[in-house]
Amino acid sequence: MWPIEIGARGCAKSAKRFAMSWRKGGRDGRGYHHGNLREALISAALDLIGQKGPAGVTFAEAARMAGVSTAAPYRHFRDREALLADVARQGFEKLSAVLENAWDGGRPNATRAFERTGRAYLGFAREEPAYFASMFESGIPLGSNPQLQASADRAFSVLREAAEAAAAGAPEGRRPPALMVALHIWAMTHGIAALFGRADGPLRTIPMPPEELLEAGLLVYLQGLGLGPDS
Amino acid sequence: MWPIEIGARGCAKSAKRFAMSWRKGGRDGRGYHHGNLREALISAALDLIGQKGPAGVTFAEAARMAGVSTAAPYRHFRDREALLADVARQGFEKLSAVLENAWDGGRPNATRAFERTGRAYLGFAREEPAYFASMFESGIPLGSNPQLQASADRAFSVLREAAEAAAAGAPEGRRPPALMVALHIWAMTHGIAALFGRADGPLRTIPMPPEELLEAGLLVYLQGLGLGPDS
DNA sequence: TGTACATCAGTGAACGCGCGTTCACTGATGTAC
DNA sequence: TGTACATCAGTGAACGCGCGTTCACTGATGTAC
Numbered sequence: 009m010w011p012i013e014i015g016a017r018g019c020a021k022s023a024k025r026f027a028m029s030w031r032k033g034g035r036d037g038r039g040y041h042h043g044n045l046r047e048a049l050i051s052a053a054l055d056l057i058g059q060k061g062p063a064g065v066t067f068a069e070a071a072r073m074a075g076v077s078t079a080a081p082y083r084h085f086r087d088r089e090a091l092l093a094d095v096a097r098q099g100f101e102k103l104s105a106v107l108e109n110a111w112d113g114g115r116p117n118a119t120r121a122f123e124r125t126g127r128a129y130l131g132f133a134r135e136e137p138a139y140f141a142s143m144f145e146s147g148i149p150l151g152s153n154p155q156l157q158a159s160a161d162r163a164f165s166v167l168r169e170a171a172e173a174a175a176a177g178a179p180e181g182r183r184p185p186a187l188m189v190a191l192h193i194w195a196m197t198h199g200i201a202a203l204f205g206r207a208d209g210p211l212r213t214i215p216m217p218p219e220e221l222l223e224a225g226l227l228v229y230l231q232g233l234g235l236g237p238d239s
Numbered sequence: 240m241w242p243i244e245i246g247a248r249g250c251a252k253s254a255k256r257f258a259m260s261w262r263k264g265g266r267d268g269r270g271y272h273h274g275n276l277r278e279a280l281i282s283a284a285l286d287l288i289g290q291k292g293p294a295g296v297t298f299a300e301a302a303r304m305a306g307v308s309t310a311a312p313y314r315h316f317r318d319r320e321a322l323l324a325d326v327a328r329q330g331f332e333k334l335s336a337v338l339e340n341a342w343d344g345g346r347p348n349a350t351r352a353f354e355r356t357g358r359a360y361l362g363f364a365r366e367e368p369a370y371f372a373s374m375f376e377s378g379i380p381l382g383s384n385p386q387l388q389a390s391a392d393r394a395f396s397v398l399r400e401a402a403e404a405a406a407a408g409a410p411e412g413r414r415p416p417a418l419m420v421a422l423h424i425w426a427m428t429h430g431i432a433a434l435f436g437r438a439d440g441p442l443r444t445i446p447m448p449p450e451e452l453l454e455a456g457l458l459v460y461l462q463g464l465g466l467g468p469d470s
Numbered sequence: 471t472g473t474a475c476a477t478c479a480g481t482g483a484a485c486g487c488g489c490g491t492t493c494a495c496t497g498a499t500g501t502a503c
Numbered sequence: 504t505g506t507a508c509a510t511c512a513g514t515g516a517a518c519g520c521g522c523g524t525t526c527a528c529t530g531a532t533g534t535a536c
Contacts, residue, residue, distance in 0.1 A: 040497045041512055061378040063294030068489055077514050082491080084512090144433070145376050147292040149440050164443065184459075191435070191445060192427065192456040199430030202375070204422070209380050212395065214422060225423040225460075228415075232463030271530045272479055299522055308481050313524080315479090478532075485525085492518085499511075 046084045048074040053095050057138040062146035065092060092146050093153045099139035100159035106132050107166040118173045119230055119237055125170055126197050126222045133201035134218075137208050144202070167194050179234045189233070196225050277315045279305040284326050288369040289439075293377035296323060323377050324384045330370035331390035337363050338397040349405045350461055350468055356401055357428045357453050364432035365449075368439050375433070398425050410465045420464070427456050 042048065052073035056065045067088055071078045085091040110128035114121045133140045143160075150157050171190035175183055204210045205218035214221065227237060273279065283304035287296045298319055302309045316322040341359035345352045364371045374391075381388050402421035406414055435441045436449035445452065458468060 040514085041499080043512095045512080063378070066489060067491095076512095078490080079492080079515080080513060087490085144442070145378075147294070147376075150442060151440065160442070187446070188452065188455060191431075191452055192459065195430030195434060195452075195456065196423065196427040197430070198434055199426030199428070200422075202433060203426060203429055209382065211375070211381060211391070215418070221419065221422055221426075224419060225426065228423065228463035229456075229460050230463070232459035232461070271481085272532080274479095276479080297522060298524095307479095309523085310482080310525080311480060318523085473536090474534100476532105476534085479529100480531090481527105481529075483526090483528105485523100487522085489520085489522100490518100493516090494514105495516105496512100496514075498513090499509105501507100501509085503506090 042074070042076055042080070045074060045076060045080060049081055049084060049091060050095055050098065053091055054138045054142075057095070057141050057146075062092060062141055067091070089148060092142060093148050093156050095139070095142040096146060096148060097153070097156045097159045099136070099143045100156070100163045102136065102139060103129075103132050103143070104159070104163040104166060107163060111166055111170055114170065114173045117238060118170070118177050119227075119235065122170055122174055122193070122230070123223050123226055125166070126193070126226055127219050129197045130201050130205050130218050130222060133205050134207050137206055140201070140206075144198075164190070164194070174230065174233070174235060177235055182234060184233055192229065193226070196229070197222060200225070273305070273307055273311070276305060276307060276311060280312055280315060280322060281326055281329065284322055285369045285373075288326070288372050288377075293323060293372055298322070320379060323373060324379050324387050326370070326373040327377060327379060328384070328387045328390045330367070330374045331387070331394045333367070333370060334360075334363050334374070335390070335394040335397060338394060342397055342401050345401065345404045348469060349401070349408050350458075350466065353401055353405060353424070353461070354454050354457055356397070357424070357457055358450050360428045361432050361436050361449050361453060364436050365438050368437055371432070371437075375429075395421070395425070405461065405464070405466065408466055413465060415464055423460065424457070427460070428453060431456070 049070050052070040053065050055073065056069060065088065067081050067085075068078045070091065071081050074080075081091070085094070106128050107125055110125045111121055112124070148156070150160055168186065168190045171193060172186040175186040175189050178184060200218050200222050202211075204212065204214050204221065230237075280301050283301040284296050286304065287300060296319060298312050298316075299309045301322065302312050305311075312322070316325070337359050338356055341356045342352055343355070379387070381391055399417065399421045402424060403417040406417040406420050409415060431449050431453050433442075435443065435445050435452065461468075
């Protein structure tokens with residue numbers, strides 16, 4: 009599993025080096041079969057997104073980076089869109105893991121865990137801009153791919169769970185719908201990430217880190233729900 | 240001015256029709272000079288964005304839609320990016336006008352005017368998805384183009400002004416920084432627009448209109464600032 | 471008012487390039503017996 | 504354990520296509536005199 013991670017994070021050439029070293033357990037350049045082309049293509053696509061955005065991803069270039077012929081990708085993906093959808097799916101799964109880890113069952117209290125989860129979302133957008141772009145800016149409709157949809161739903165369900173816990177702490181009688189709270193938090197977090205938190209140039213520079221902006225925003229919002237900072 | 244608007248809103252063929260009818264004041268197909276090619280190309284680019292997203296915009300296709308040769312666009316735009324930047328600039332200017340109109344000087348009170356402004360932002364995202372995509376999803380760095388930057392700043396300044404007014408209404412002693420309020424509101428509004436308010440398929444379907452989600456979110460947030468619904 | 475001329479905004483043909491896609495093929499792998 | 508064979512995952516050559524870009528050109532427009 010971990011070689012994939014390394015491939016996904018490296019520079020343009022890392023995908024090819026990764027591909028080569030993977031072949032037949034390290035015998036560079038040997039071996040007719042690639043052995044792990046599917047993941048190598050995903051890794052190449054991530055590099056390309058990082059360099060040129062989702063529009064810059066082509067089958068031909070990805071194949072070149074993986075060190076195979078231009079016809080090889082067709083063994084694994086129907087077309088360019090299928091490749092991008094798989095990248096996005098992986099991205100949602102990584103995001104789910106990151107968020108679940110940050111939420112940590114709502115310890116020590118909902119507010120603190122909430123902030124941690126929001127920060128994790130921003131951290132993901134900042135550290136994995138390629139994944140983030142594939143998920144939200146590649147123009148792939150989620151509905152077209154059940155697996156992709158399921159992965160996205162799983163990521164959202166973490167926010168949903170967090171919102172349930174937060175809503176439960178609200179004063180009796182004015183308990184807000186948890187779904188609504190989850191959507192508000194998601195929207196604010198996503199808005200901050202998309203507008204100010206991108207590593208590849210924010211839309212507008214702001215006089216504070218995105219994390220602090222989000223933390224302040226969450227506090228104001230939770231305050232508005234009647235939730236103090238310790239609930 | 241208005242023929243541009245019509246061209247921008249029409250279907251794929253409207254750009255060409257618009258281009259033709261504009262020539263020499265209506266003498267269809269006559270005239271060596273187009274007369275308004277620059278705007279016709281922008282209009283064509285909008286149609287293409289609407290059909291295929293910002294990545295689907297090409298010089299060649301835009302020229303074809305405008306009814307000119309593929310070399311003609313070079314008289315008006317250095318390259319594809321310059322064309323897209325101009326589309327985005329127009330978009331920001333339209334958005335500025337829409338927001339200013341909705342804010343209406345903060346009448347009758349800040350909260351009401353705030354909600355109206357947020358709705359206007361959502362309305363823009365919904366009714367002008369092509370402009371919206373060119374502004375936020377085309378991958379053009381704002382900083383690369385001073386005019387574009389200025390237009391974007393102008394749009395934001397409306398939100399900034401609204402936030403000033405809202406912050407001024409907060410209780411003595413816990414008056415929040417207006418810039419922060421503006422950024423929070425922008426982020427939540429933009430997040431809702433980007434995630435749920437797109438005409439071309441939201442990321443997730445929600446059980447209420449985006450406008451209501453935003454209205455509720457704004458109310459909770461302003462409540463958290465210590466601002467009641469009538470302040 | 472007419473004319474000459476500079477400038478502007480187009481034409482259309484041409485070119486190289488990279489991408490998508492298909493094809494018959496072949497080396498490697500796994501498995502039945 | 505060895506062998507035959509089916510299947511899998513690649514090759515590499517080829518093709519058509521559309522895009523970006525350049526070029527010498529030409530029709531239309533505006534203006535100086």
